[in-house]
Amino acid sequence: MNYRHAYHAGNFADVLKHMVLVALIDSLEQKASPFCYIDTHAGRGRYDLKGSEARKTNEADAGFGVLRTATGLPPLLWKWLEIVRACNEGDEMRFYPGSPWIAAHLMRPTDSAQLCELHPEEAGALRQLFHHDKRVHVHQRDGYEALNALVPPKEKRGLVLIDPPFEAQEAEFRTIEKSLKAAMAKWPTGVFAVWYPIKLRSHVQPFHRWLGKCGAKRVLAVELLLRPDDSPLRLNGTGMVIVNAPWKLDDALRDSLRLLPKLLGTPGESEYRLTWLVEEGKDEAPAHGPHAPHSVRRR
Ligand code: SAM
Numbered sequence: 001m002n003y004r005h006a007y008h009a010g011n012f013a014d015v016l017k018h019m020v021l022v023a024l025i026d027s028l029e030q031k032a033s034p035f036c037y038i039d040t041h042a043g044r045g046r047y048d049l050k051g052s053e054a055r056k057t058n059e060a061d062a063g064f065g066v067l068r069t070a071t072g073l074p075p076l077l078w079k080w081l082e083i084v085r086a087c088n089e090g091d092e093m094r095f096y097p098g099s100p101w102i103a104a105h106l107m108r109p110t111d112s113a114q115l116c117e118l119h120p121e122e123a124g125a126l127r128q129l130f131h132h133d134k135r136v137h138v139h140q141r142d143g144y145e146a147l148n149a150l151v152p153p154k155e156k157r158g159l160v161l162i163d164p165p166f167e168a169q170e171a172e173f174r175t176i177e178k179s180l181k182a183a184m185a186k187w188p189t190g191v192f193a194v195w196y197p198i199k200l201r202s203h204v205q206p207f208h209r210w211l212g213k214c215g216a217k218r219v220l221a222v223e224l225l226l227r228p229d230d231s232p233l234r235l236n237g238t239g240m241v242i243v244n245a246p247w248k249l250d251d252a253l254r255d256s257l258r259l260l261p262k263l264l265g266t267p268g269e270s271e272y273r274l275t276w277l278v279e280e281g282k283d284e285a286p287a288h289g290p291h292a293p294h295s296v297r298r299r
Helices: 012-028 052-057 075-086 099-106 120-129 143-150 171-186 201-212 249-264
Strands: 036-039 046-048 095-097 112-116 136-139 158-162 191-198 219-225 237-243 271-278 295-298
Touching: 012 075, 012 099, 012 158, 012 191, 012 219, 012 237, 012 249, 036 099, 036 143, 075 095, 075 099, 075 249, 095 099, 099 112, 099 120, 112 143, 120 136, 143 158, 143 171, 158 171, 171 191, 171 201, 191 201, 201 219, 201 237, 201 271, 219 249, 249 271
Parallel strands: 036 112, 036 158, 112 136, 158 191
Antiparallel strands: 046 095, 191 237, 219 237, 219 271, 271 295
């Protein structure tokens, strides 16, 4: 376990992931009944962009750093940016919020969060960050194992974020599939969001194929590609899949998503994709790749 998210906090992949997270929580809050947020790989909850790790890579400069000065942002990106502002005091914008902070900020008094983090230092920081918040429960344990024990939550509705560091590379997808299969069997109506890196397209395709047959009625893939997905050596793009995607989630994401390649990528090389891997009412999962019938792909 060498991975530390502080090196990457606020980069383009965090922007996509956290924008989708905000849209998912917005949709859960359409109903008054409480929901449970489960984060299997929570991290430390908040990151110091002036800390030595962040300054070593400066990855946030090409993600959050670009958007913080952008004008005319669509409402979803604007809301995400307001959340980052709320994580800071004054105008300095020194801190970038992790997924637990964003979720807890949006949660209502009756909602709850179960946060899992295996690394002792990160788990300690997370516990400290939320020690005052009775809605939030921190577990220092393996997130995949914990997921099986935590679902279904007593609220019976909610969201699971699976955001592993992918230290196992392609093999991580198989671990996710196994874990999702067990969790979905125990909680078929839960919303499950999984983050993944895009290096080589051929690494992602088997996962998408598995999702197409996993039994869920609605599975949406949201991707941001900065460069062609043809090299295993660098992070060319990033994606999220949402199992049991809320109604009209694609519409909620579209305006903000279409702006990201323009703001964060290189003209002619960057694109976004919004693809229904499984769509309710359609008998078969669509073919995959650029010509999938339910895929929107734009530069
Ligand atoms: N979700 C966080 C966010 O968006 O702010 C970032 C999480 S970071 C990508 C992945 C985290 O998973 C790291 O903090 C790492 O220590 C932790 N981790 C690695 N293996 C784990 C495991 N098996 N169970 C729980 N946490 C794990």
